[in-house]
Amino acid sequence: MTAAHRAGALSHTRRWDTTVVQAVSRPGVLDLGPGYLEPELLPVDLVRDAYATALAEFGAAALSYGADQGNEVLRVGLAAREAAASGYPCGPEHVLVTAGTSQALHLVGTAMAAPGDTVLVDRLSYDFGRRVLTDHGLRLREVRLDEGGMDPRALHDALTAERVAGRHVGFVLLNPTFHNPTGTLVGIDRRRELLAVAALHGVLVVEDDAYAELGLDGTDLPPSLVSLAEYDGVIRLGTFAKTIGPGLRLGWLVAHPAVVSGLARRGTFVSGGCVNHTTSLAIATLVRDGHYDQRLDWLRSCLRERRDALVNALRAGADDLAEFTTPGGGFFLWLRFPPGRTEDELLAAAASVGVNAAAGSRFGTAGGSAIRLAYSFTPPGGLAEAAARLAAAWRPAAGPGQRRHP
Ligand SMILES: Cc1ncc(COP(=O)(O)O)c(C=O)c1O
Structure with a gap:
């Protein structure tokens, strides 16, 4: 029996490196960039x-x-x-x-x-x-x-x-x-x-x-x-x-x-x-x-939970910062920012609080600043945390005249 057999099934995280997979998130970063499923959502046993x-x-x-x-x-x-x-x-x-x-x-x-x-x-x-x-x-x-x-x-x-x-x-x-x-x-x-x-x-x-x-x-x-x-x-x-x-x-x-x-x-x-x-x-x-249909039911419920976690946290913290429509499906939420916000500034602010997102300009002529957030690659808790961090990082610093009283 080979070492690989004795070790049992390979955990998917064990070989999650760029000698094997196309891309790896930076350690510690909440990654809302990739348009694909996170490792925990990939059905290793089902496919085996x-x-x-x-x-x-x-x-x-x-x-x-x-x-x-x-x-x-x-x-x-x-x-x-x-x-x-x-x-x-x-x-x-x-x-x-x-x-x-x-x-x-x-x-x-x-x-x-x-x-x-x-x-x-x-x-x-x-x-x-x-x-x-x-x-x-x-x-x-x-x-x-x-x-x-x-x-x-x-x-x-x-x-x-x-x-x-x-x-x-x-x-x-x-x-x-x-x-x-x-x-x-x-x-x-x-x-x-x-x-x-x-x-x-x-x-x-x-x-x-x-x-x-x-x-x-x-x-x-x-x-x-x-x-x-x-x-x-x-x-x-x-x-x-x-x-x-x-x-x-x-x-x-x-x-x-x-x-x-x-x-x-x-x-x-x-x-x-x-x-x-x-x-x-x-x-x-x-x-x-029938296993594919069962898998789809399960996956949709996982994605629904993720989408809702992201949407709710953005509505709570960033509703006044950017416009978005709650997506009815798929992986993506598209944030549109008012004039004056630049994509570089928004992405740099996100990176400074440990969140990665996709630049809107990657996808063509957005006509203004826009950011794509994927809810497919991060668990619900991480998405809520990412949204709260983004809301804080993207909120313009209050000027002297705008300072709120404690
Ligand atoms: C709209 C769209 N088409 C196609 C693909 C890629 O599909 P595949 O992995 O089957 O080549 C993607 C993946 O991001 C996508 O978003």
């Missing part, structure tokens, strides 16, 4: 059992090259979830297994657009997703967004301007459900309006729905764009990164079967089959056997 189940059930087939489009167990399970969520039919032929949303963005960025093409994005949007696209030579054009999501009129104007300038548009990238970084949920009317504008211009929509399973208030969510469009001109991207763990590098896309089979014929899939076969079989057993 899922691999054991998949290997027992599929044997050597689990270690072979997988079916190009992804194994059918997972595609059937995901399609059933899509159909149940949207009320619109979805079958395994609509689903392609991907290595997570980043790989899927690379795939659509290379298959559906050519270097030099324009991609229209929300004025604020997931920064590393932008990177995937610009690395491929795509040109981003930011479109105005308001508290309801991307402004359809601004989208129409931007698409018109691109056409007049003779530039080809690859697609419009939207993140309509609990948007990163603003937390916005785009309502059904706005979804329809955006789809109508894209259809009018004959432009593909890519729907990045990374947080779609993480509604925290038990209310029904609007149907996905891909279902509203009946698979015509929309590709929807999903991922297990936010619901199980990003290290799985596992996701899927949903599109018209002709688009799915076209993508599955590309070299990446033909050479090597499914982009993450063994893991996709393990996770397929969780989806099929």
Whole structure:
């Protein structure tokens, strides 16, 4: 028996260092920066059992090259979830297994657009997703967004301007459900309006729905764009990164079967089959056997507790300092500061009290100072403490005339 066996299961904190994981928080810092789950929320035992189940059930087939489009167990399970969520039919032929949303963005960025093409994005949007696209030579054009999501009129104007300038548009990238970084949920009317504008211009929509399973208030969510469009001109991207763990590098896309089979014929899939076969079989057993739904229920309650701890503490201590809307799901709370506050000053004040947060400018043109706080990476007590520290650090020093009497 090896030392590793004698030691029992590895605790996840034991190897939480940059020789193994991508990033580590500075010691002692309350970290509201990362847009991913904290170690305690990552289901080590569940995933270990899922691999054991998949290997027992599929044997050597689990270690072979997988079916190009992804194994059918997972595609059937995901399609059933899509159909149940949207009320619109979805079958395994609509689903392609991907290595997570980043790989899927690379795939659509290379298959559906050519270097030099324009991609229209929300004025604020997931920064590393932008990177995937610009690395491929795509040109981003930011479109105005308001508290309801991307402004359809601004989208129409931007698409018109691109056409007049003779530039080809690859697609419009939207993140309509609990948007990163603003937390916005785009309502059904706005979804329809955006789809109508894209259809009018004959432009593909890519729907990045990374947080779609993480509604925290038990209310029904609007149907996905891909279902509203009946698979015509929309590709929807999903991922297990936010619901199980990003290290799985596992996701899927949903599109018209002709688009799915076209993508599955590309070299990446033909050479090597499914982009993450063994893991996709393990996770397929969780989806099929109901463990994924149980996990989601538990995770949503954990995230709800975290969101509420942060929101309540900010309302109590910082309500007059910054504006924010309580997010209905996802990982993020977006704080907007009045003119005169600079992002550098706000982040430096946060750092001086041992709190890390994400600069709003990372995500595009915020139009003023804004900060993103993630409630996914810190336990409830730490979030309440962080909010109290931030409120104190961000409160402008009272001038002589403003000093309050004790
Ligand atoms: C909107 C959005 N899309 C995609 C991703 C990345 O997904 P994946 O880990 O599956 O590549 C993130 C992660 O932060 C995200 O916020």
